[in-house]
Amino acid sequence: MVNEIKRFELSDGVIGNFIPTTRFKTARLSVSFYVPMREDTASAYALLPFILTGCGKEYPTSRIISRTLDNLYNAALACECTKMGDLQLLSVSITCMENKYALDGSDIILKCANMLSSLIFNPLCDEGGFEEQNFEKEKRLMIERIDSEINNKRSYALSRCVAEVCKGEPCSIPRYGSRQGQVELTRGELYAAWETLLRTAYVRIGYLASEENEKVFDILGKAFSDLDRKVVNINNPIVSPAKETVSQIHDRMPVKQGKLVLGFRTNIHGGDKDTYKVMVTTDLFGGGPYSRLFDNVREKMSLCYYCAARANRGKGYMTVDSGVEFDNMDKTHNEILNQLDIVCKGEFDDEALAASKRALCDTFRGAEDSQPLIDRWHADRLFVADAPSPDEVATLINSVTKEDVIETAKTFKLDTVYRLLGQEEK
């Protein structure tokens, strides 16, 4: 029997998703929770995946969890809190060896499914909420995680620019909520957030393995069907036009290299096929080493080591970021806009467009070789009706014409310029 991708509703708002993957030595099981990004819930929700995978009633310390995983042949328990448009996406996953590689013939996959279920539904709590010592530990780790985002200057600069572009929209809320929100969070509030999450979040249970295994879905799905669930509404992301006046913002830090980020808005967004035009246009403009930005800002003008464009198609924005000498910031800024102008005028050859399409298609097809990427592909498209397969995406990409690129580039309007400066620069 040939295994096929399956998607089925396990209970109200709980989707089971089996994806056959025969090429890997591992099986992967993930549970993702989709909730609207909101200031009053973001901090508590962000902490949940971490505290749930840190310990549990059956596994009272992180050392016990870790040792249990070691003895399941290095099964990897992971958690994540990310943003998807205006949603907060919380996920916990476990990746383990397929049973046939076990030295002792044990059913590793079922043991992992039971462990994951126990961690999600049976946390270490007392009458006051999550157990105090562990709660305080996870809270401290989260605050440190937030604080250390400043250490990576490139991603810090990018997130500062995006928050300004999307000001006032849910997605401008940091993925872990605010530092203050974490500081003020109590263990009782966190417990309430956990109960609300299980009852109201839209849930996807992903299972990637060589063989389908109903027991895996039974173990995780049953616990949800026992709850009195009332699933929260998931709305389409808000998309706004560019601001009338370009926002100019900056930070100062004792750094040797400046960071320049330009944030653009486009009116093309959502799950429709026009978004693939945005993907191709962005790539031709500043994707790979064949792009306008790499070829000109880096190679010809020698201004930087990286200058890259990236689009968030769901939210309808695009960013260009670069690390440059402070004195070269204006020059770089002008050249980026000049290159966009060149794309708008169609002054690029057909080969550049063909190169972008080939590179994008190659990347999509290559994603089939990574279990986490396959899982993420399906998790990202949970709300897209008739989501295209990677092959269909390749067809959509290949159908983008030079005129499409020109028209799409014309929709990119500069919204925000962010600069990370040294202490003394003007």
Place this chain on the structure above:
Amino acid sequence: MITEKKLITNDRLNESYIEAVHSSGLKIYISEKPEYSSAHAIFGTRYGSIDTKFRLKGTENFTDIPEGTAHFLEHKLFESEDGNAFERYAVTGAYANAYTSFDRTCYLFNCTSRFEENLSILLDFVRHPYFTAETVEKEQGIIGQEIRMYDDEAGWRVFFNLLCAMYSKHPVRIDIAGTTESIAEITADMLFECHKTFYNMSNMFICVAGKVNADEVLAQIDREITENEPREVIRGLHDEPRGINYPRAEQKLAVAKPLFNLGFKEECKNPEKTLKERIETAVLLEIIAGKSSALFERLVNEGLVNDGFGTEYFTGFGYAAEVFDGESSDPEKVAEEIKKEIRRLRENGIDENDFIGAKNSLYGQMVMQYNVIDNVVSALVSTAMTGDGMFDEMDVFEKLTLDDITDCLNRQLLEEHSALSVIYPAE
């Protein structure tokens, strides 16, 4: 001509690869994985940032070159007289890149179609240098910005500051990209000379994994690689003393919390550590400070480290050190706790269960690496660099005993050879 073709298999993993040598001296490693969609290839040379001093076998005098030359050459090889290699890859859609580390330079591509064309591009541009004074100067600007970028990266700085504290002579202490000053000394002639020396086929290797047919790949390499007179490069030794350079390094950068690296410098009687030594040390570090260790649990519970705390056995030609790294508001205290735990283990012995747990965990990691094609290619590159077979680690692993680890603990991680590097938040 392809000689010495061998198929090497491992039944438990259900994995295999082909090892062969071209008559030019080029070593070839191929792992067919027909069930995958993509293929990955690396064309590499045993030439990295530490090779600032070398001679050819048969000559007497050592040549000194500026720091950062290997990395500079890596950047420049992408260019040819009629455009750059990226433009050629743009025609096939492959993803291409390169990297330079301490002891090697590797050129790679990843593709889901047109493998043969991509391999042709790779085999061609890496072997055909083209530099002019003008293109060298242009690259000095780009690499200058790359160096600046790393100057602000605390995780990178804390590590190189540690290397400077531990090593006084060995070029491992110098940043891979060199310095703005050292790369200013690089000339086109120098690059040609280094290319002739280190990019001789007898100093190089090709590793391929994924959706490929090994026989076709071998035939293509045989067609495209020309013979060359083998050149044996002798790496210069640097009279590195046994002791550390200084015990403490500090710097201030824009970070939220102090970052630290605690290193224990090991003796290198032979320039390179054996596979057994490397695996024993990895298991030992997992026992001392892995996620399942008592030490890690205690440090986290006491608020001294966070989940970024980790260890590495950093080793290559003429250098070896265990490194503990993390973020902490009190790095001194963490360093003291690590040393205390090492003393405690020496006195009380290693718990059998901790040994088994660490062994299982590392065994799982070894099996799982075969999931990802890139990792298989990396494992083949290690095979090319060390001469150990890709599956040898499984054999060493199975035979490993608690006594081996205890011996390792008594021999290594000596406090008098340790150094601490800290990056403090700038005001």
